[in-house]
Amino acid sequence: MIENWDVFLAPYVQAVDELKIKFKGIRSQFEQHSQTSPIEFVTGRVKPIPSIMSKALDKNIELDSIEEEISDIAGVRMMCQFVEDITTVVDLLKKRKDFEIVEERNYISQKKESGYRSYHLVVRYPVETLEGMKNILVEIQIRTLSMNFWATIEHSLNYKYSGQIPINIQKRLQRAAEAAFQLDEEMSLIKDEIQEAQAAFSRKNEL
Numbered sequence: 001m002i003e004n005w006d007v008f009l010a011p012y013v014q015a016v017d018e019l020k021i022k023f024k025g026i027r028s029q030f031e032q033h034s035q036t037s038p039i040e041f042v043t044g045r046v047k048p049i050p051s052i053m054s055k056a057l058d059k060n061i062e063l064d065s066i067e068e069e070i071s072d073i074a075g076v077r078m079m080c081q082f083v084e085d086i087t088t089v090v091d092l093l094k095k096r097k098d099f100e101i102v103e104e105r106n107y108i109s110q111k112k113e114s115g116y117r118s119y120h121l122v123v124r125y126p127v128e129t130l131e132g133m134k135n136i137l138v139e140i141q142i143r144t145l146s147m148n149f150w151a152t153i154e155h156s157l158n159y160k161y162s163g164q165i166p167i168n169i170q171k172r173l174q175r176a177a178e179a180a181f182q183l184d185e186e187m188s189l190i191k192d193e194i195q196e197a198q199a200a201f202s203r204k205n206e207l
Helices: 005-032 049-058 063-069 083-094 145-160 167-189 191-206
Strands: 041-046 074-080 100-106 119-129 132-144
Touching: 005 041, 005 074, 005 119, 005 132, 049 063, 074 083, 074 145, 083 119, 083 132, 083 167, 132 145, 145 167, 167 191
Parallel strands: 074 132
Antiparallel strands: 041 074, 100 119, 119 132
């Protein structure tokens, strides 16, 4: 039984805060070298207590086991402009020595039935606490801006309908997911022109 949720979740908060700083640092390093960053922006959160309890109940997980059984209590999301940037970011993360990748799920090449696309990595991240080193599971999601827009809408609808989205809306969501992916593919075809335009605009603003 978890007696103090604030104490239990504190290392998760620390893990999210540290990883956000580190991943934003990657973006800054690209910019310092006058290179286009594959990372557009980074967000993160710790799952609310009611959501943790609900997931544990749905999956029949004992509270004493949630540290190992629930891998997304801590979550970091990295947004990219282009689909190819996702591969670049994943390769960068695989080279890092400050955490261990324990699970990898490619929902881009193997989308979910709902139409959901994203790239997930579950990492084991070490956090220094007063009691010593604690390894925290963190789920890292890497996706494009259009994938994120779709996923945000689907999440809201799942909440509204308690996970039972009506069939007609499910079909519309699936079509919207394909439209969003087609948008990503079209943008990839003119990636060079887009990045040149963005660089020119940035230089103009600096002047």
